[in-house]
Amino acid sequence: MTNVKTNRPPNVRWKQQQLPAWQPILKPxxxxxxxIIFGLLCTVIGVIMFxxxxxxxxxVIDYTDCRRINPLTGxxxxxxxxxxxxxxxxxxCKCLLNFTITESFDGPLFLYYSLDGFYQNHRRYVASIDHRxxxxxxxxxxxxxxxxYPYSDINGKIIAPCGAIANSLFSDTFTLRRINNDQYxxxxxxxxxxCWPTDRQNLFRNPSDGFDSYAKPLNWSKNFYDDIIFNxxxxxxxxxxxxxxxxxxRPAAFPTFRKLWGRIDGRSLNGNDKDRLIAGSYQLLIDxx
Numbered sequence: 001m002t003n004v005k006t007n008r009p010p011n012v013r014w015k016q017q018q019l020p021a022w023q024p025i026l027k028p029x030x031x032x033x034x035x036i037i038f039g040l041l042c043t044v045i046g047v048i049m050f051x052x053x054x055x056x057x058x059x060v061i062d063y064t065d066c067r068r069i070n071p072l073t074g075x076x077x078x079x080x081x082x083x084x085x086x087x088x089x090x091x092x093c094k095c096l097l098n099f100t101i102t103e104s105f106d107g108p109l110f111l112y113y114s115l116d117g118f119y120q121n122h123r124r125y126v127a128s129i130d131h132r133x134x135x136x137x138x139x140x141x142x143x144x145x146x147x148x149y150p151y152s153d154i155n156g157k158i159i160a161p162c163g164a165i166a167n168s169l170f171s172d173t174f175t176l177r178r179i180n181n182d183q184y185x186x187x188x189x190x191x192x193x194x195c196w197p198t199d200r201q202n203l204f205r206n207p208s209d210g211f212d213s214y215a216k217p218l219n220w221s222k223n224f225y226d227d228i229i230f231n232x233x234x235x236x237x238x239x240x241x242x243x244x245x246x247x248x249x250r251p252a253a254f255p256t257f258r259k260l261w262g263r264i265d266g267r268s269l270n271g272n273d274k275d276r277l278i279a280g281s282y283q284l285l286i287d288x289x
Contacts, residue, residue: 064083093287100282105276109263109277110262117256118257127147128148129162129166130148130162135203136205148164151164151217160207161245165248166217172286173287174189174285174287176284178277187264193263194244194262195246206238228242228244244261247259
């Protein structure tokens with residue numbers, strides 16, 4: 001009966017849990033010393049991180065009250081600001097802000113947009129998405145309605161991308177120019193390779209049948225939708241592979257958050273100003289998508 005099978009593990013020390021073990025005896029003195037050592041280690045790491053953070057140059061530009069470049073003749077006070085344009089019109093609105101850099105910023109440089117009081121962590125908001133649709137699968141209206149409603153369809157025509165997260169996509173675009181002797185030199189902002197590679201490779205894929213049979217999200221203007229979805233020359237990618245879209249579709253944990261919009265590095269600048277912004281005057285053009 002040498003071939004009888006048994007569930008008993010092999011008689012080795014590892015599988016029989018007979019390896020030597022050590023269990024420390026906790027005493028007040030040993031615990032106190034351990035806490036002191038651990039505290040000193042955390043203090044050293046904290047000081048290093050604080051010093052590194054102090055070396056980072058940052059400039060914050062609040063364009064909440066930015067006036068539109070060409071306000072409508074005879075328009076009321078509210079229509080002078082781009083922030084209020086959605087109450088009256090759906091056309092594009094642009095505004096300019098000038099600022100000065102007193103010391104050069106060495107690259108690479110990162111451009112973020114920041115929102116305050118936007119609860120992307122709300123339970124219903126986070127759940128309002130169809131991941132299989134974003135993977136390029138053909139989904140029926142019945143399949144997406146459970147998660148995406150009321151942003152699932154328009155009169156029975158499926159919205160792509162559906163859901164509240166996609167519907168509220170941040171649509172502002174930015175153009176940075178350096179002012180040099182009354183001349184404007186455009187600083188190219190690189191919009192590729194700004195999202196997580198794992199997200200782009202594993203979570204998003206354009207549908208094989210294209211987007212012609214779908215409706216645009218309710219809050220997207222037609223020009224913005226066409227640029228994001230159909231413009232194959234869009235520098236950030238098109239369709240579900242647009243990197244601004246991919247970044248937005250990862251919800252933030254807190255109501256005040258930043259998301260990466262672009263980067264200024266060696267692929268953006270040429271000559272002696274490569275990887276840096278020299279001290280001087282600059283102009284930021286904001287286009288409310």
